[in-house]
Amino acid sequence: MINKKRMLKTFLELVQIDSESRKEKKVADYIIKKIAKYKLPYKFDKSKKKTGSEIGNLIIYKKFSSKNKTIVLSSHMDTVVPGLGIKPIIKKNHIQSDENTILGADDKSGLAIILEIIETFAEKKIPHLNIEAAITTCEEIGLLGAKFLDYKLLKSKSGIVLDSTSPDRLVVKGPSSDYFTITVTGIEAHSGINPEKGISSIKVSAEIINKIKTGKIFKDTTLNIGKIKGGSAINIVPGKTEIQCEIRSHREKIINNILNKIKTDLMKIEKKYKKINKGFMITMKKERIYDSIDIPKNEMIIQRIIAAAKKNNFKTLPVETGGGADANFFVKNGINTVNLGTGMREFHTKKEKLILKEFYKAAEIVFDTLVDI
Ligand SMILES: [Zn+2]
Known part of the structure; x- marks a missing residue:
């Protein structure tokens, strides 16, 4: 259902915008400009005072009906170093950098998926769960954006963070x-x-x-x-x-x-x-630094993701991780949030890659998770 070509274009554009931690403004500007035609409401929170970023976290609202449940989708705008002047190289099955920098698939693959989903729902009249896209800053320097996010701007009780390796992995449990x-x-x-x-x-x-x-x-x-x-x-x-x-x-x-x-x-x-x-x-x-997460397997969001994967002839399984992500702070603030892989590999290195098949699959899975028929 999603437009793969457009999503890939978005990804390639996003990685070419420099956005090492605390310098995320240009990415936020790009996002706002890209979705301007849909006239969706959005807000920046006031977290920049605490995170030291140029901007606050960006929340975009894509509502369908007040009767529907609301879900948070989240990914972060910042990258690790060296992340300046990234030149993405398109290979047959994946995207990589020229190996002088990281690629920035962490987490611009997640951002591209969220944008593609918002655009698809904005263009097609398909009933869907209400979306609150929480686009964070400063994830790579201690999850600061998510830590200081103004949770009053969100009413979701469940969420999906898109900030992990393969979409066959759904992180539901993680350490403190x-x-x-x-x-x-x-x-x-x-x-x-x-x-x-x-x-x-x-x-x-x-x-x-x-x-x-x-x-x-x-x-x-x-x-x-x-x-x-x-x-x-x-x-x-x-x-x-x-x-x-x-x-x-x-x-x-x-x-x-x-x-x-x-x-x-x-x-x-x-x-x-x-x-x-x-x-x-x-x-x-x-x-x-962060609290542990442990989302029960019968939780609505997990069930919906597993079913959506099945529909796409894919197997996504709940797994444990040894790492932390923005999801840890969403959970702490009462939002049952899981972390789904986007196809990124070897992130935080110059050999970082985005596996295209998995990138597209992750987007289809999230899209179908949100379709409400
Ligand atoms: Zn990340």
Whole structure:
């Protein structure tokens, strides 16, 4: 039903608009111009004050009838780096970049699908569920757009985020994520004259890092020590070192248990060095990045997507993920949101691709999910 040629053209145009995180305005301008002829109501929320983006999240309303249910469709406008001057190359079965940049299929494939669906429904008089298209900013820098979205602008109770790999995957379950930073405050001293007066925060950090289990701790739990920075000069016993870590789990209790165990270990180490010098200190700061999602399999939106896939001779199955997406924040705000793949592959790399067959299939599936007969 959708116009594949037009959707591909939209995609190719979108990826050629630079939109690294916080610089999404040109993409929003393109979208508004593209759908201007349908005279659909739209709004920007005020999230830019909090996200630091040029613009707020864009919400476009495509209503059919007040009697119908309303569904959120969502994808994000921003890309990761290097995302400037993208030159899409059309191959037989896929689109790729010239490998000097990413492609930006993450998430402009989702945007192109949403636009195509809005345009198709606007042109054909097919009954459909009311659509609230929530086009977000700053997804790639901690889901900031979705985090600060003004949810009062949405009345949907279900949603589809289009921001994953293959449309045979429907993400219905995902972990919570916490960032935590351990700061070791050692004692600075001259490394050549009186090193014995110092306590090296780097050496103590090594002790701490050795105690923290990383990688896949359980089937549904991962921990990563992602960044470490410390020291001020080569000839100074380092005074301060920061260890930045992330933990993800489908089970909240496990996150608490692991973090408590780490805290206990830190206290022991702190006690040991405080005996040598009272100025020694270890602190730990935790920040919730997103909450887990777990949408029940009998949920209306899942049932509709599976049925729509079947209609298109395709098999879409509910799956779990280890990652997070804007969907996590929609769920937190009471909208049962799943994440459907769009055909993107190897995203966040210069080898990023969009598999055309899957791209078209994803659009047909979402379209049929929304058709209301
Ligand atoms: Zn994405």
